[in-house]
Amino acid sequence: MSINGRVLLLNQTYEPLGTVGVARAIVMLFKNTVSVEEWDGDRVLRTPREEYPVPSVVRRRTYVNVRRRRESAGKNRVRIYIRDQFRCQYCGERKNPVELTLDHILPRSRGGTGSPVNVVTACIACNQRKGSRTPEEARMPLLTTQTALRTKLERVVLCHYAEARPEWKKYLFGYEDTATLKRA
Ligand SMILES: [Zn+2]
Structure with a gap:
């Protein structure tokens, strides 16, 4: 051990x-x-x-009481990567953690929160391409759904x-x- x-x-x-x-x-x-x-x-x-x-x-x-702890889970990068199986949720590529970033679906600059429901794994290229736009604006549909992100x-x-x-x-x-x- x-x-x-x-x-x-x-x-x-x-x-x-x-x-x-x-x-x-x-x-x-x-x-x-x-x-x-x-x-x-x-x-x-x-x-x-x-x-x-x-x-x-x-x-x-x-x-x-775990409520507060759960709510801060969105800040934990690795947990999000594991949830998303180390795949960019825009292009679907599976990458090493060093090649991944966290993307705010609704950008923080536009009021998006750090909740796990608003944060997905993205490769660096997709994250840069999306910039401060929503997936719809960037025409980059997510490979996941809000329902899936709500999974515990x-x-x-x-x-x-x-x-x-x-x-x-x-x-x-x-x-x-x-x-x-x-x-x-
Ligand atoms: Zn990508």
Whole structure:
């Protein structure tokens, strides 16, 4: 287990909150802010002096209200790229993250927000071509729909990580996210 591994973080109510790095998860354990739901097999994180068993799923001991955290998710570049499967949503090309940018569908200069529903992955060329126009004005139709963008971003991102983590699945697919459903 490298220090770059991810740990699934659950709310006290078992709602998935996202992932944290292994080191941060171990610090949270030491601070007693989380308890371990699943260990990552018998993997350990080695430091020069110690070995720490590595958790795979941890759960907060206190409830955290996630509404604000969800709303700021649009600022997280990688989450948007994962949601859009690293494809430019104008030309459809799949690119490396360094060749991608975030495009505001309704440009910020015209009142567009940073909400995940207004932000898509775009390659540099398409982003420059579109400029500060709407897709309609630029005659660059989006390959996605607002409905698709409304898909729960957190869930898509977690499922992306969970492909390699079978022990996460029961937490991700068993949880009914009623708070999100009500807002949708
Ligand atoms: Zn493009």
